[in-house]
Structure formats: structure tokens, C-alpha cells
Amino acid sequence: MDTTTYRAYTNIALIKYWGKRNKELFLPVTSSLSLTLNEFYTETTLEWNTQSNEDTFTLDGQILDINAIEKVSRFINMFRDLSGIHRPVHVKSTNHVPTAAGLASSASAFAALASACNDLFGTNLSNKELSTYARRGSGSATRSLFGGFTVWHKGIGDESDSSYAEMIDEADWDIGMLVVMINKEQKKISSRVGMEHTIKTSPFYKLWPETVAEDLEAIIPAIENRDFPTIGQIAEHNAMKMHATIIAADPSMTYWEPESLTAMNIVRDLREAGIPCYFTMDAGPNVKVLCRLSQAEEIKKAFEKHFSSDRLVISGPGKGPHKIS
Amino acid sequence: MDTTTYRAYTNIALIKYWGKRNKELFLPVTSSLSLTLNEFYTETTLEWNTQSNEDTFTLDGQILDINAIEKVSRFINMFRDLSGIHRPVHVKSTNHVPTAAGLASSASAFAALASACNDLFGTNLSNKELSTYARRGSGSATRSLFGGFTVWHKGIGDESDSSYAEMIDEADWDIGMLVVMINKEQKKISSRVGMEHTIKTSPFYKLWPETVAEDLEAIIPAIENRDFPTIGQIAEHNAMKMHATIIAADPSMTYWEPESLTAMNIVRDLREAGIPCYFTMDAGPNVKVLCRLSQAEEIKKAFEKHFSSDRLVISGPGKGPHKIS
Numbered sequence: 001m002d003t004t005t006y007r008a009y010t011n012i013a014l015i016k017y018w019g020k021r022n023k024e025l026f027l028p029v030t031s032s033l034s035l036t037l038n039e040f041y042t043e044t045t046l047e048w049n050t051q052s053n054e055d056t057f058t059l060d061g062q063i064l065d066i067n068a069i070e071k072v073s074r075f076i077n078m079f080r081d082l083s084g085i086h087r088p089v090h091v092k093s094t095n096h097v098p099t100a101a102g103l104a105s106s107a108s109a110f111a112a113l114a115s116a117c118n119d120l121f122g123t124n125l126s127n128k129e130l131s132t133y134a135r136r137g138s139g140s141a142t143r144s145l146f147g148g149f150t151v152w153h154k155g156i157g158d159e160s161d162s163s164y165a166e167m168i169d170e171a172d173w174d175i176g177m178l179v180v181m182i183n184k185e186q187k188k189i190s191s192r193v194g195m196e197h198t199i200k201t202s203p204f205y206k207l208w209p210e211t212v213a214e215d216l217e218a219i220i221p222a223i224e225n226r227d228f229p230t231i232g233q234i235a236e237h238n239a240m241k242m243h244a245t246i247i248a249a250d251p252s253m254t255y256w257e258p259e260s261l262t263a264m265n266i267v268r269d270l271r272e273a274g275i276p277c278y279f280t281m282d283a284g285p286n287v288k289v290l291c292r293l294s295q296a297e298e299i300k301k302a303f304e305k306h307f308s309s310d311r312l313v314i315s316g317p318g319k320g321p322h323k324i325s
Numbered sequence: 326m327d328t329t330t331y332r333a334y335t336n337i338a339l340i341k342y343w344g345k346r347n348k349e350l351f352l353p354v355t356s357s358l359s360l361t362l363n364e365f366y367t368e369t370t371l372e373w374n375t376q377s378n379e380d381t382f383t384l385d386g387q388i389l390d391i392n393a394i395e396k397v398s399r400f401i402n403m404f405r406d407l408s409g410i411h412r413p414v415h416v417k418s419t420n421h422v423p424t425a426a427g428l429a430s431s432a433s434a435f436a437a438l439a440s441a442c443n444d445l446f447g448t449n450l451s452n453k454e455l456s457t458y459a460r461r462g463s464g465s466a467t468r469s470l471f472g473g474f475t476v477w478h479k480g481i482g483d484e485s486d487s488s489y490a491e492m493i494d495e496a497d498w499d500i501g502m503l504v505v506m507i508n509k510e511q512k513k514i515s516s517r518v519g520m521e522h523t524i525k526t527s528p529f530y531k532l533w534p535e536t537v538a539e540d541l542e543a544i545i546p547a548i549e550n551r552d553f554p555t556i557g558q559i560a561e562h563n564a565m566k567m568h569a570t571i572i573a574a575d576p577s578m579t580y581w582e583p584e585s586l587t588a589m590n591i592v593r594d595l596r597e598a599g600i601p602c603y604f605t606m607d608a609g610p611n612v613k614v615l616c617r618l619s620q621a622e623e624i625k626k627a628f629e630k631h632f633s634s635d636r637l638v639i640s641g642p643g644k645g646p647h648k649i650s
Contacts, residue, residue, distance in 0.1 A: 203532055203535075203536045204532060204566070204569060204570075211528045236577060237573075240572050240577035244529060244569035244570070244573035245529075247565050247568060248565055248566045250562045251558065251561070251562070254586070256586055261581055261585075264579075
């Protein structure tokens with residue numbers, strides 16, 4: 001085989017990943033839980049490089065800078081080492097995600113790349129095993145090896161194998177998200193930098209691990225029971241606790257923009273009007289509204305009073321990565 | 326004497342009061358520290374009531390509802406009991422503060438009322454003693470019995486006398502505030518309700534007392550040394566930690582409005598441009614910018630790109646309450 005193309009979907013954490021205990025291995029401070037979305041994905045074609053002795057890489061048709069290529073090459077080295085095939089590759093990725101706008105494009109990107117590597121290098125890893133490799137490209141990519149509701153286990157000590165993802169529910173029921181794009185530009189402060197600043201300076205971060213453990217323990221049975229309001233309430237609270245740790249950093253910072261608050265208020269108003277929906281936010285200004293997929297159009301209409309419709313994307317649950325060609 | 330009129334100024338906490346340990350006596354969970362402002366004040370005229378056997382009360386020319394009158398009457402009862410003079414009074418208050426918009430109008434109101442009562446009832450309390458009475462009208466009123474930088478000591482156990490205010494610095498140097506009025510309307514959630522909801526449901530509140538103690542210990546020497554950047558940095562961080570405890574409540578809430586974030590960003594941009602200034606916020610959307618009074622006009626100009634000038638008020642430090650007539 002000379003070429004392979006994989007598609008992998010992004011995921012939105014309902015219980016957030018916020019902090020690494022091992023930066024080298026991307027081992028997280030806590031476990032986390034997400035919903036994979038079918039409207040945001042990366043397609044990655046991987047082929048043996050016959051033009052160059054080095055890896056080459058285009059993203060959305062653009063040649064990437066040297067830092068990005070080095071990061072991707074180091075990632076691919078894991079598969080060269082595993083397979084013993086030390087050949088350069090050409091990577092061609094297309095993001096169907098606003099890059100770095102807080103929609104976790106790196107999640108779908110490294111899940112697609114890991115899947116393509118597994119195929120081209122013939123390493124034959126299971127998705128569970130593959131998730132421990134995807135993790136080392138981007139923490140949240142761990143969860144994009146599966147669809148539906150997926151848990152990423154924090155694992156034990158410095159054992160890379162112990163920190164893998166696992167689907168706990170296919171999400172083949174009435175659930176989805178409305179993604180409100182507040183800002184499609186590159187964000188000012190990356191999640192890595194915000195995470196490190198928070199861990200170093202926020203007095204509240206020390207309570208983060210225990211509060212996540214409690215939220216996970218409560219949300220897993222709620223997912224099993226398809227108890228949507230409980231899932232939503234735990235997810236919203238968990239996200240706000242993450243943002244509270246950031247706001248309490250020194251100097252204070254926030255990923256929120258004025259329109260993020262507008263979007264949160266619309267969600268609160270919809271709830272007061274009897275429509276169950278809940279917001280979550282990552283290390284960026286966008287607001288994701290967890291809702292009944294059957295009510296997403298009605299919720300989108302309420303948002304259209306404040307946001308143009310091209311900034312509002314409804315998505316149902318997504319699957320794990322799959323081979324396109 | 327048949328009538329007396331006092332003016333008292335509002336204050337803005339730099340180290341916040343957020344939580345009562347005794348609701349009856351308004352005893353706080355932590356000590357706090359504020360700067361009194363000379364542009365926002367209440368004038369209160371107190372006179373023996375010759376028209377009625379009950380207390381009557383007008384605020385800004387309006388007759389108040391029964392709940393407000395009862396609260397004021399109970400407050401005045403403390404002075405009737407102290408003096409043995411059980412006569413009804415008429416209270417006429419004028420606020421030069423946007424009521425309940427987060428500018429602590431209750432602070433200046435109860436400081437003025439306490440001062441007027443002390444005079445009319447002849448109770449002859451010192452301002453330190455009087456601050457323990459003002460406290461029972463509104464916690465933040467405790468600090469408005471003094472000008473400049475004032476500490477409100479949390480005190481001991483349930484001993485009302487032990488929780489008093491004390492001026493630590495006259496603030497007779499180059500310091501002031503720019504108040505950015507985000508919303509002059511009554512706020513949706515009172516500070517009392519937000520405080521109780523936070524204490525009950527925010528997992529981070531339990532760290533609030535220790536973080537305030539650290540901030541107080543650091544800001545007091547900075548005030549003594551007139552070390553403005555350190556004062557500002559501690560105040561901004563303390564305010565954001567308070568708001569972080571609120572954001573982490575369940576269900577989550579915030580006093581921030583979209584324009585609050587706009588104002589915070591202007592402050593951050595000014596700092597990047599080399600102009601030292603720091604924001605603080607209370608249980609409302611308004612943003613108060615601590616700055617060099619000599620630079621306040623320049624800072625106001627930067628805000629005028631986003632806010633009309635009638636929403637921007639510069640204030641120097643204020644004094645304690647004083648008799649007008």
C-alpha cells in the first residue's frame with residue numbers, strides 16, 4: 001500500500017481535560033469525557049514520500065512551518081519505530097474545523113493521523129492502543145479515536161499504556177450540539193499556555209482533580225440512563241469550574257469574549273422558557289450548546305436573533321475514525 | 326437638636342468582602358480592604374418625626390416600600406435602644422450613586438444614616454464604634470465610616486464589637502479610580518443572593534478565606550510603600566478570584582456582562598501600552614479601574630473609544646462621613 005486516507009471527528013469534552021501530569025507523555029491530571037461530533041472532522045492522506053528524504057506536510061493546501069512539521073515528524077517517528085519502516089512520508093490534511101478556534105482541530109487531526117499511520121505502517125493497533133499514541137500529538141485527540149460518549153482514563157503513574165480512551169455509550173439517541181462560533185481567528189493564548197499558567201498561579205486549581213472525579217462519577221450513570229438534564233447540568237458546571245480556575249490565575253485571564261456571555265445568557269433564557277439546553281466552553285471563546293438534537297433547530301432560531309446563521313452549526317454525534325480510501 | 330444632615334462616601338473593596346459567618350450580625354467570613362471614593366456619596370437628613378408615630382423614609386424623593394422602611398427602622402432601633410430615646414424619625418436620603426448597580430450605594434447609605442443617628446440620638450460613638458453599627462445595615466457600610474484605604478477586620482467569633490473598620494492610609498497620594506458604568510439598571514441577582522448561592526454550591530469557595538488572608542497580608546505593606554503596581558495586581562487578582570468562586574457555583578452564574586469583558590480588555594491593553602491600571606468588579610457588571618489619578622484622564626480617553634463619556638466617572642479618594650448641616 002502506498003497511500004491511505006482517514007477521516008476522524010472532533011470531540012467536545014463534557015468533563016474537561018485541563019492539566020498534564022507528564023508533559024512529555026501527555027498524561028493528564030484527571031480523566032475526562034467527551035461527545036464526538038459528526039460535523040467537524042479532519043481528513044488526512046498519508047503516503048510514502050518519493051519526492052523528498054524528509055517528511056513533508058500540507059494543511060488545507062498550505063505548507064506548514066518548520067515547528068509544525070517537526071512536531072508531526074516526531075509523532076510519525078513513533079510508528080516508524082514500531083514498524084521498523086524508516087521511510088519519509090507526505091501528509092496532506094484537510095480540516096473541516098476552524099483551526100485553533102477552540103473547536104479542538106488538533107483532536108481530529110491527530111486522531112486521523114494516528115489512524116492513517118497505523119494503516120500505512122501496518123502496525124495493526126486497536127483503537128484503544130492507538131488512542132495512547134494519538135494522545136502524544138494532542139491530549140484531546142485521545143478521545144477522537146472513538147465516537148459517541150468517550151472516556152479518556154487518566155491512567156497510572158508514568159505508564160503511557162494506562163491512559164487510553166474508551167467509548168461508554170454510542171450516543172445513538174436524541175442528543176447533539178449547536179456550536180456558536182464567536183471567533184474563527186486564531187486564539188491569542190493557546191490552551192497549552194493557558195493550562196500551564198493556570199496550574200502555576202491559580203489557587204483554585206488544586207481542587208480541580210477532586211471536582212472532576214465527582215463530576216465523572218455522576219455523569220457516567222446519567223449517560224447510561226439517558227438523563228439529559230443531569231448530563232447537561234454536570235457538563236455546564238464542570239466547564240464553568242474549569243473557566244473559574246483560569247479566571248483566578250495571576251495575572252487573571254479568560255478565554256471568554258463579550259459574545260460568549262451573550263451566548264451563555266441565551267442558553268439560560270432558553271432554559272427558563274422550558275427548553276433544556278446547557279453550554280460548555282473550551283480554551284477559546286466559542287460556546288457549544290448541548291441539546292436534544294430534535295430541538296436544535298428551535299434553539300438555533302433563538303440564537304439567530306443575535307448571531308448570523310453562518311456562525312451557528314448543528315451537529316449530531318460522530319463515530320470513530322474511518323478509512324475513506 | 327431637631328435635625329441633622331450627614332454625607333458619607335461609597336467605597337470600593339480592593340480585597341473583597343464575600344460571605345457572612347453570622348447573617349444576623351453581618352459578621353464576615355474574612356477581613357476586607359477598600360478605597361473610599363469622593364464622587365459617589367449619600368446625603369441623609371434625619372429629624373424627629375412630628376407628622377407620624379412611625380418612621381418615614383424617602384430616598385431620592387420617593388417613598389420607600391414597607392420592607393425597606395422596616396429594615397431602616399430596625400437599624401434605627403439600635404440607636405433608640407442605646408440612647409433610650411424612643412421617638413419616631415423621618416429619614417430623607419439622596420444617593421449620588423447609581424442605586425444597586427454594584428457601586429455599593431448601601432455602603433454610603435448606611436454610613437450616612439449611622440452618622441446621622443449618632444448625632445441626632447446623641448450617642449457619641451467614635452467612628453470605629455459606629456462602624457460596627459453601620460455593618461448591620463450593610464456589610465460594606467462598615468468601611469465607609471472612614472476615608473482613604475480602610476480595613477474592615479473580620480473580628481472574633483460572634484462578638485459584634487470586634488468586627489470594626491480602621492483607616493490604614495489616607496490615600497493622600499496619586500491614586501484614584503475610573504468607574505465604568507456598564508449597566509445603571511437594578512441588577513438581576515442581589516449580592517446577598519449571589520453570595521449565599523456561591524457559599525452553598527461553589528466548590529472553590531472553601532479556599533476563599535485563605536486566599537483573602539494572603540492578599541491582605543501582601544497589600545497592606547504595598548499600601549504603606551505606595552507601591553501602586555503591587556496594590557493593583559493584588560486587587561485585580563483578588564476580584565477575579567471572587568468572581569471565579571461565583572462562576573463555579575451550581576448552577577453557574579456571573580455578574581459579568583459582555584461590556585464588562587470589553588472594559589477588562591481595555592485595561593489589559595493599556596497595561597501592555599505601559600500605563601499601569603488594574604480592574605476590580607463587585608457583585609454587578611460595572612468595572613472600576615484603579616489607576617494613578619494623574620493618569621485617569623488619559624485612561625478615560627482610551628475608554629471613550631468604546632463607552633460614551635457619561636458612563637465614565639473619575640474619582641479621587643474620599644474622606645469619612647461628615648456633617649453637612
